[in-house]
Amino acid sequence: MKLFAGCELVYDVPAPAPVVFMLRPRSGAGQWVISEEYQIEPGVPVIEYTDSYGNLCQRLMTPEGRFRIQITLVVETADEIDVAPGAPFVPVQDLPDDTLQFLLPSRYCQSDRLGPLAADITANATPGYDQVEAIRNWIQSHVIYQYGTSDSSTSAIETAEKRIGVCRDFAHLGISLCRSLNIPARMVVGYLHNLKPMDLHAWFEAFVDGRWYTFDATQKEPRGNRIVVAYGRDAADVALATQFGEMQLQEMKVWVEEKL
Template sequence: MARGSLVTARSVGCELRLRVDEPARLAFQVAVASGADATERLAFRADGHPIEAAELTDAAGNRLHVVDAPAGSLECSYAAEVPGRAAEASVDAVDLLTYLRPSRYAESDRLAATAAAEFAGLDGADWLAAVSSWVGTRLSYVPGSSSPTDGAVQTLLARQGVCRDYAHLVVALLRALDVPARLVAVYAPGLDPMDFHAVAEAWVDGAWHVVDATTLAPRDTMVRISTGRDAADTAFLSLYGGVVRLDSVEVTAVAEELPDDDVRRLVRLG
């Protein structure tokens, strides 16, 4: 297996439009993760007027922008130029244990027997390609086929889903094989239709490597937004109190080159 990732410049961003019926606190995770060499612009407007956001960075390097939104319209506009790869994040021994545990949407304890039966005789990096191919051939990508509360077990039973469902099933199976695995929200140049994208990331050979069973975009061009146990940690928008309607989401992700990909190759997120 070849290792590492290609380096290519990327332009990413999003435009979110919301209707706030009752004042609410909103937490956005749309900015590229800390550590990226990026030139960026982020702005919030309430009824057309600029509004301030407080930036918080958690232990995983996720950047949350918190807005106390008044009633009315709210817009979030983000754009970033990412010319190269992000610095490798430090590895925390506690994280490696945390990402072995079952979580809300990745019920690895309920999939232990399936993982043992399907992937017997493999180990290390071979598990990544095998799990990616297994999930990719057993699920059908069907927009709107799953609910926000579906986990890996429900996805396997339904045999269909979208990117977060594929990623949750990959994460759960890898954890069941005692491979630390986590969910990552990314900007993904080449994705069609364009949207926020979710992939898995697994710890093998002393590094985190990305696994995308959908194969809808080349992994080399992806840009990390947020990282966590599952979708509960990586949502692009979280609401606390109030009543809010998401009217529209437009995502942009363009790379100067879209390389070929091969699930057998180990790729690190850049």
């Protein structure tokens, strides 16, 4: 499906402040960026660089006053995500070097403390893809999705205890449980068609049988038509905006529509 997507951010900036945005997706597996357009008001110089996870980052100084940034995209997306029941576990000694960082505990994903829960959830699952699917299904079935029940400091441990949260919390918990079983897992942020209510979305990927697979614990069934914007260890690596000064977000709009 061809999607028309984008987001608009409006800030009030008391004094000039440096900020790094992460708004531009790359073409890759399951998506082809046909076109994109930036609007920045007032116009300022932008430096773009690629971070250590391959994400495109936009670095700039926001001027004092009202600051607006908008990106619009047209992206060809896969209608379905790949699924692979029975795909085998990859022993740590056979993992590619670049996946090893996704085995380690990180700021919001304390995988070193969730081993017993992961073992209980996956007790009857074949090592590999089936373990990850058991984790995804358990989160979807046992954790309540509800806005306003967590904040930017909520970690996987807290979500496991309270069993309530939003998409980023579901992803953090899934990542942590996978890592505790020595399955590399990473955070993904982007757009999902027909997400209700519409917002930027978060899910996770796990590495089994020599490749990454998509898992979304907020959804009952596998769903395609996703636009990946960024990958990272957890939410700290994939923030839409990382500001180094006072900037107050006044307005945020997100849209994903079928492009006919």
